[in-house]
Amino acid sequence: MIRPTIRQLEYIVTVADIGRIGAAAAKLNVSQPSLSAQLAEVEADLGVALFHRDRRGATPTNEGREIMRRARLILRDMADLRAAASGVSAFQGRLRLGVLPSISPYLLPNVVKRLHSDYQDLRLVVREESTRDLDEGLRSGRLDMIISTPEDHASGMATHLFKEHLWAALAQDDPLARSNKPIELSKLANRTFLTLGPQHRLSHIVAGLAGQVGGYLSDEYEGTSLDAIRAMAAAGVGVAILPEIYTKTEAQRGTDVRLRRIKVDRAFRNIALVEPHRSAASQKGTVLAQLLSDEAAKLLKQ
Structure with missing residues (x-):
């Protein structure tokens, strides 16, 4: 034995x-x-x-x-093997999914609804965590899969989901708020940039954009949520840099800020479904990645 x-x-x-x-x-x-x-x-x-x-x-x-x-990893592979041998869907049992908090509330609701409808034997457990904690969870096996920025999880196997551009949220009385057209990054020179804390990949992307035009990250305020940094932008504290899916689903519903897409090649982030490294994506991963990609495409077209 x-x-x-x-x-x-x-x-x-x-x-x-x-x-x-x-x-x-x-x-x-x-x-x-x-x-x-x-x-x-x-x-x-x-x-x-x-x-x-x-x-x-x-x-x-x-x-x-x-x-x-x-x-x-062995137990997961055995579960997939048994499902394949019996002809039963691999979408059963428990799936522990980690996701960035800057994505989860906007991308997941319709996907979770679809999973619960089509795979009633699946118990989905969602954890919203920072980039660093997601990586630890994937490495330790605490999480089965994560939705995150692929460059932060070199030990995993990433399936690309979508690319989203970054937008600037400006106070309504900001001179740059007079237009809805894409904004050149140079127009934000020497401005205060608002973003999430340093444990999030988004903050590093924003720091790079700020440094490119002589701007700086606020040292007085680090947002814990996208709603929080949007509110600070509305109060005139600085320019909030927001990912596209958030702007398409949440920020555009209000009138507290004016949104303008940032017109520069580096103003984007890639999002992927990351699994523990293996020779090929799991059945769960393949199906889930397609559902997530389809939902993201719908949101980004709004």
Whole structure:
């Protein structure tokens, strides 16, 4: 028998997720002594300690974190294999999807509705996190897939979804707000640029644009949401730089700011569906990427 077995991989991943052996045993419907014995057997087979155990629970060791990451990949592939063999859709069980907060509320609602309608056995868990946290989640196996900027996740396999341009949001009394036409980046020279915090890729793109024309990022305000930086722009604090899907779905509904597309080659970001690296996209990834791309195309045409 090949060890560790698939069942044993399920045991160690469940313990890692819950953090307590007793609670994990209850979830797995096995006794705590039996689960502890299985953990000890896996550690003996692999020759490493997987968990630090103390009164607070069980936390993975450094070696254990890498084992957990690989175990999650194996379990995912086994689920896909069983689905393919039985002719059942791979869209069942749980899918933990991480997504940038600057995308999730605008891109996902119709996609999630479609998934719930077409794949009723799928339990979709969505986590909105920063670029850095999404990368950690994908690497550790905490997240199955993420929607993010592909250049920030070199260890994953990216499927391109869409490219979105960046727009400037200006206070209504700003001299540049007199026109709705695309704006040359040079017109924003020496201005204060408002964007999300540095843990987001968007902030790095905006910093590059600001530096190109002698502008600067606000050192007094770092937005936690696109709505927040739009509100600050409306108050005249600076120029908010917003991604296109947000402007097409949210910002254009209000009259607090004037929106103008930035006319320069570097004023855009690419968005991709990123999975743990493998030889080919999973069935879930292929289907989900198509749904996301189709929805993005509809939004960007508005």
